[in-house]
Structures are given as C-alpha cells and as structure tokens.
Amino acid sequence: MTEVSSRTPSEQGTAAPATGGGAQGFTREQIEALFLNAAREGDADMLARFLQAGMDPNLRAEKGYTPLILASYNGHKDAVSVLLSHGAKPDLQDEKGATALAGVAFKGDMPIATMLLEAGAGVDIPNAVGRTPLIFAVMFGRDDMALLLLKAGANPTVRDGEGLNAIDLARRQGKPALEEALKAVAASLS
Known part of the structure; x- marks a missing residue:
C-alpha cells in the first residue's frame, strides 16, 4: 500500500451518527464513510464508539482498504490499538495485496509495526x-x-x-x- 488515497469513498462531514437510538438520517454508506474517515484521521474515541455500536472492524472500503490499513498507514497508533482490540485482522490485504504491515514498513513506523507484529501480523505476506x-x-x-x-x-x-x-x-x-x-x-x- 504505497499509494493510499487521502479520501475514502463517499466522504461526508465528520459529524457522528447517533448510536443510542440508531443512526437516523444517515444511510449505511454514509455511516461506513464516517467510520472509515475516523480510522484515516485517527479518531480513536469515535472508532471505539462505532465499534461498540456494532461496526465491523474489518469493513472493506474502496480499493480494499480496511480501517486498520487506513489507521496504520496514516500513523495513528491509538486508532490502531482500538481496532486491534476490537478484532481487526492484521493480515487483510487491499486490492494490490498490501497489508497494514506492508504500509508501515514502507513508511518506517516502528511503533505501529511492533503493534501489528504483536497482534500476529504475517511478516512475509x-x-x-x-x-x-x-x-x-x-x-x-x-x-x-x-x-x-x-x-x-x-x-x-x-x-x-x-x-x-x-x-x-x-x-x-x-x-x-x-x-x-x-x-x-x-x-x-x-
């Protein structure tokens, strides 16, 4: 994942959907876009709320990016931690076959690489x-x-x-x- 788009598909604003009584007024696509945006921007608190409300930590975005790939590649250690603690799979690959570890290896982000390795990321994928x-x-x-x-x-x-x-x-x-x-x-x- 050496070329990550800075935008997720259907990117909407950054307002959070209501989690208590449902996400009234938001389409599923908008909710997913907000969730992926929270991963890309490193908003760990928002990610935790989405995950607690039932969002899939392994959701696939445009080009096959997962929230973990987006958070890792963009250097958001706290967001990576939240995603891993909620079951994000470290070895999922994007459309070009890149994993989260490949992205951080390319960028040289040692703390996130260590987190991914500790979570069981494959080193030779x-x-x-x-x-x-x-x-x-x-x-x-x-x-x-x-x-x-x-x-x-x-x-x-x-x-x-x-x-x-x-x-x-x-x-x-x-x-x-x-x-x-x-x-x-x-x-x-x-």
Missing part, C-alpha cells in the same frame, strides 16, 4: 507483485524496520516479481551492514 514488508523496508531505506522484521522472522530470501530479494536490494543500495545482517538470517534458514 507478499503483495500482488511479490513484495513483502521486508522488501519494502529495504527498498525505502528503512534499515531499523528491516532489522525489526528480521527479528520477527521475516525471510530475506523471498523474491519479488522481478526476481529480487531483500539481500539483492541492500547490495544495490550500497548498505553492506544491512546486507550482512540479511545474509546471516538467510544462512540460518538453510
């Missing part, structure tokens, strides 16, 4: 072109993230659709220390 969170971390110079993912069990030998793996990318970028760390993990897998 490839997107539609075969890129894993580790490959994204190395591609975008997120060395600390790459080391975190390695520690969590990421496989540096997984190849993307172009036939490259994280070791190849570290070598291409002139990062010998990272390349050696990746090779050491690869050797332990053999």
